[in-house]
Amino acid sequence: MADTEKWEILALQSEFDWVLQHEVPAAVKQLRTVVEECARHFPLSVGKIVTPPKLEKFVMATASHNAQDSIKCIVTVLGDNITNADINIKLHKNTSQYHGQLQTEWKLQQTQDAANHLQSCCYYLENMDDGIIKSADEALHAMNTVQAFLSKGRNALIIPKKRTIDDLVSSRNMKSLIPNLPSDLTVSFYIQGHKLIFAVYLLSQSQGHVKFDTFQAECSVPWLSEVIALFSDALQLCQQLKDKVTVFSQYKDANLLGSRCVNSDVLEDLYSSCFRAS
Template sequence: MVDTEKEEALSLQHEFEWVLNKEVHTVLHQLKNILVECIKRFPVPLNLSGDSHHKPEKFVLTSGLDQIKCVLSLTGDSITHADISFKVQRQQVVSYRTSVQPDNPWRLHQVQDAVNHLHQAIVIIDNIDAEYQFRSSEEVLFTLGNILGCLQRGRSSLILPRKRTIDDLMKSRNMKSLNPALPEDLALSFYIQSHKLVFAVYQLCSLQGTMKYETLQSEASVPWLNEVLVLFTVALQLCQQLKDKISVFAQYKDFVVGPLPPLHCNV
């Protein structure tokens, strides 16, 4: 019985060493390839000069009701042109038209945020030499935790747009992109939510002495965003699976990496 337990422990130790020395590096290599492919899906400049060969993408954002319409061109992480029209209820229905012009584009910070988090994850992987030998499960878990953090923040930046107050929206730099400017009780917002580009109009109004705001919204599906989110999900799953596997070995506190006796099998 003792010999059997010793053989089992030794077998587990050999598997532990193989996972740390081989499988971790294999998965990290696979992970980097997925992240590189993910970055390629973003239509943003990938070099320091800021040059982009991506052509503007045209989208028509409409709602079910004939209250709001926006035809725009998306170039990289910026809306470089937009024709906007919408109707709001005041004492009577009032129509507004405004636009975004190429010389003053509307930035979508979520796109650049997601790319930045992907780059951070790749840097972590690149900093690990292919011949480097991990010494403990804790060391691997720390590295995977950092990578997972980058991927989760990158994915969340696209799925969960940052909530902003109506006052923040009205004072935002992007509102200065509009020509002509809108009345002070109106604010516009463009943001990404999952695979969709959303356009929203916010109207500040007083209701029984309390300031409220009403919202009009339209959206359009962006194909490359869907591809990005799929690759984010694949990378997260791959990273989490390896983390779960390493966590099993982390339960064995006496495991150390070093020269091992050969594993004998009973014939």
């Protein structure tokens, strides 16, 4: 091995050790801060972070330019539950009108799901010993694990689970409405991004199959915007650290990927040969 190559390996090893000893712990500490801040914005407790739920009232309405269809819903939300809703529905394709309320709570499962994933992330980061990461493999594994928790948490809020019309019609939530909905209507509350959405489905029969038209009212929820932004910030921190560590993976000949330090005998030989040459 040429002396120049030996010095390059030594310099590379020194830089890699610096990343593992200083930048990785600093990044993990920053991640903990961002994830904990995200947990504080949730309207329910997440792990050790206890946030008393507060009542919030939102007015949900169809877009003002939609004059033919009128959907208005005033909801009261406590934590991950809609505790009260005053619903008015008037659709031009449906001669009947509906005015009703909730008699029992309507659970927003997406909020609880996102909180559960965030809680798992909090526990994982809390239990990480700052000195436990001693190799690129360990750093990448840790960041992949954190990213998985964060992605699932964010996706729970951004991508609502698809449900069939049969699922919606037979849902126990339908029984919480008084009076009962007309047989050609069903409704759903769900979260999508920073918005709470009230969807109304007008059902019809066509050649033995159920068809439906969808209408919706919506409102922005401030805490959702803050939480989604913090999820994204934490994911970006993970990716930045992964990118930095991955740079060293191309130097497999230097044994950097799987070990924090090159074998001490190898380092000693490198130093000795370089000094002899000089």
